[in-house]
Amino acid sequence: MLTGLRQGELLALAWGDVNVALGLVSVQRSLSRVGRTVTMKEPKTQRGRRTVALPPLLCEALRAARDDAPDDRLVFCQEDGKPLHGHNITQRDLRAVCKRAGVPRIRFHDLRHCHATHLLRQGVHPKVVQERLGHSTPAVTLGVYSHVLPGMQDEAARRVEAHLLGHIPDVPEARG
Numbered sequence: 001m002l003t004g005l006r007q008g009e010l011l012a013l014a015w016g017d018v019n020v021a022l023g024l025v026s027v028q029r030s031l032s033r034v035g036r037t038v039t040m041k042e043p044k045t046q047r048g049r050r051t052v053a054l055p056p057l058l059c060e061a062l063r064a065a066r067d068d069a070p071d072d073r074l075v076f077c078q079e080d081g082k083p084l085h086g087h088n089i090t091q092r093d094l095r096a097v098c099k100r101a102g103v104p105r106i107r108f109h110d111l112r113h114c115h116a117t118h119l120l121r122q123g124v125h126p127k128v129v130q131e132r133l134g135h136s137t138p139a140v141t142l143g144v145y146s147h148v149l150p151g152m153q154d155e156a157a158r159r160v161e162a163h164l165l166g167h168i169p170d171v172p173e174a175r176g
Helices: 007-011 056-066 086-101 109-121 126-133 138-144 146-165
Strands: 024-027 030-034 037-041 050-053
Touching: 007 030, 007 086, 030 086, 050 126, 109 126, 109 146, 126 138, 138 146
Parallel strands: none
Antiparallel strands: 024 050, 030 037
């Protein structure tokens, strides 16, 4: 939820892809599992190979978790270093977290949607959101997250009115 990365991208992250000093993570590959076969593949799109800024709190957590792990060890792995099973994360771990938090059951991918929606609602430029998500163009991002835009249109109208006319209406109906 803090990075907008896809589950496969997170599961393929190696410690060499993480720079906690600079607060950056480099997405270079994605983990895919079909049956018992695990493969590392190129990101979904050319823009999928990207660098994403990390929040300071996440950098601290990663710094504490690394210990002496070598650069090629996966960040999110089993105790023996083997890749985690994405299905298990969703069905077991994410469900338990949702239950403890008192929120409805969600899919892992919903965390990515939450990240993008939050950024757009906070006024982050769609180009930045596109880059964080690894979409091919801002148009793709806006197409997927267009449901966020209606409220943003109202906010834009209020901001331009306040800036140009120097007043903020008390009642929404007064904006006509």
